[in-house]
Amino acid sequence: MSPAASILAASPTLSQAPYWYLTRSTGITAFVLLTVSMAFGIAATHRALASPAWPRFATQNLHRNVSLLSLAFLAVHIVTTIVDGFVTISWWAVVVPFMSDYRTLWVALGTIAFDLTLIVIVSSQLRRRMSVSLWRRIHLTAYAAWPLAFLHFLNTGTDAAHGRFGIWVDIGCAGVIAAALAVRVVAGDNTPRPLRSLVR
Numbered sequence: 570m571s572p573a574a575s576i577l578a579a580s581p582t583l584s585q586a587p588y589w590y591l592t593r594s595t596g597i598t599a600f601v602l603l604t605v606s607m608a609f610g611i612a613a614t615h616r617a618l619a620s621p622a623w624p625r626f627a628t629q630n631l632h633r634n635v636s637l638l639s640l641a642f643l644a645v646h647i648v649t650t651i652v653d654g655f656v657t658i659s660w661w662a663v664v665v666p667f668m669s670d671y672r673t674l675w676v677a678l679g680t681i682a683f684d685l686t687l688i689v690i691v692s693s694q695l696r697r698r699m700s701v702s703l704w705r706r707i708h709l710t711a712y713a714a715w716p717l718a719f720l721h722f723l724n725t726g727t728d729a730a731h732g733r734f735g736i737w738v739d740i741g742c743a744g745v746i747a748a749a750l751a752v753r754v755v756a757g758d759n760t761p762r763p764l765r766s767l768v769r
């Protein structure tokens with residue numbers, strides 16, 4: 570029997586382990602949404618990608634709303650991880666890295682990605698209360714959160730192990746980010762001038 574087939578044969582069913590299935594499905598959904606949000610964020614900095622039919626604020630709104638949706642799925646991913654009794658992960662491990670005995674390093678990368686994502690999203694909600702330059706510096710940490718979540722997905726989850734479908738989801742998401750960054754590089758730095766001087 571192949572490794573993937575033996576994992577499937579040994580896996581509990583949905584009715585035996587509903588939280589575990591929720592952890593997996595919401596983790597994958599949150600990561601895909603995080604990827605889509607990143608891609609919209611990268612596209613939103615480009616006037617060249619906007620048109621009268623698709624103005625830049627439409628991309629910005631999608632960027633904001635998709636990131637909030639991803640946070641909602643992340644919350645379910647984390648809560649179901651903790652309440653599922655299969656592995657013991659404490660509430661501390663949600664925000665403090667390296668507190669999980671289960672796959673310590675790979676869960677820690679998820680924890681750091683979560684902390685950074687939370688900081689980026691909360692600071693965006695408080696954007697009007699801080700300077701543009703501070704907000705933008707904080708926002709750029711999203712570029713660190715995504716690769717950490719990518720590695721967490723690749724090494725923690727059941728569905729990316731042993732060549733299962735998750736690995737293709739993870740690699741597909743990396744392709745989306747690479748394509749968005751390539752478009753950005755080809756189109757050049759199109760950050761509005763006032764913002765550019767503020768972040769230097």
Ligand code: HEM
Pocket residue numbers: 592593594596597598599600603643646647650658662663664676679680682683686718721722725726727728729735
């Ligand atoms: C930005 C933050 C995070 C993202 C995007 C994320 C995403 C994911 C994804 C995509 C998987 C793979 C699911 C599968 O293979 O079916 C996963 C697995 C997992 N995550 Fe997260 N995660 C994050 C944060 C966390 C945190 C903070 C914890 C716990 C403290 C955590 C605990 C786990 C565990 C235990 C698994 C393994 C589930 C299994 O047995 O398959 N994750 N995560």
